[in-house]
Amino acid sequence: MTNQDIDIKLLEQDIPALLHKYQYKIAFIVDDFIRQRVFVSTDRADIIQSINEQLFRKSTKIQQQYNGAATISTYLSAIIRNTCLQIHRQNKRSIKKEAYKKETTTHLTDDGEQNSINHLIIEDEIQKLDAIIKTFGGQEAKVKLLLKLICRLPIEEVDVLQTYPNCPEIYFTKMMHEFGINYHQYTDKEIFERLTFYINILEKKNRTTDAIKKWLSYKLSHIIKVLNQTSPTANYDKESLKILVTYYYSNGYQLENSLKKYSF
Secondary structure: OOHHHHHHHHHHHOHHHHHHHOHHHHHHHHHHHHHOOOOOHHHHHHHHHHHHHHHHHOHHHHHHHOOOOOOHHHHHHHHHHHHHHHHHHHOHHHOOHHHHOHHHOOOOOOOHHHHHHHHHHHHHHHHHHHHHHHOOHHHHHHHHHHHHHHOOOOOOHHHHHHHOOOOOHHHHHHHHHHHOOOOOOOOHHHHHHHHHHHHHHHHOOOOOHHHHHHHHHHHHHHHHHHHHHOOOOOOOOHHHHHHHHHHHHHHHHOOOOOOOOOOO
């Protein structure tokens, strides 16, 4: 009897035993989020307990929605990660503001099986996001630039030059100085004020900060709507979209951490 056969039997007949078997996976994934600074280490025990309580409470749904498309191990990994994201949204007191730094994304394991599981879970979500961004056509580069800014990701030279090919050297230098490094000290208001200044200069317009916010909010809403339409179990909002965008840019698509695919 294979490990998968054992897991299927436990899924059907003994959920508590299945959860007990995969306590190591719950701990690993929680530690993954702690390393990303989405959670703080002092909350580790409470988060693990909360995950166990939620999985046990939703055991019937977990049984019903398993369709055999992936191994039980992969299936549970996705559910556990999504549960972490739900906790992340519900209890923002335990989240550090640096959660979305590009430089915090690191190799968390050398275990080939775990890397394969993570890649399998995230691959579809990354491809979906990329496909949606491409539908913006001539605005694609601008959308990508603004996505980086709202996620506090350091911009690169190509981000500016693809968006504004004729950007004067003085403004190019200023943008790289302000946003090409860690700029988590800026508030959202400060970022949008600076962004409005550059957009008006480079596009020769006179738009207000509120107008820029409204334009971006419309784009974000469209991305979230399409992502959620691609799967009946998807449940993206602005916060989880930011996490996906961070993964999208991490290591040029080579991601060691998964986001979510199932919603419970």
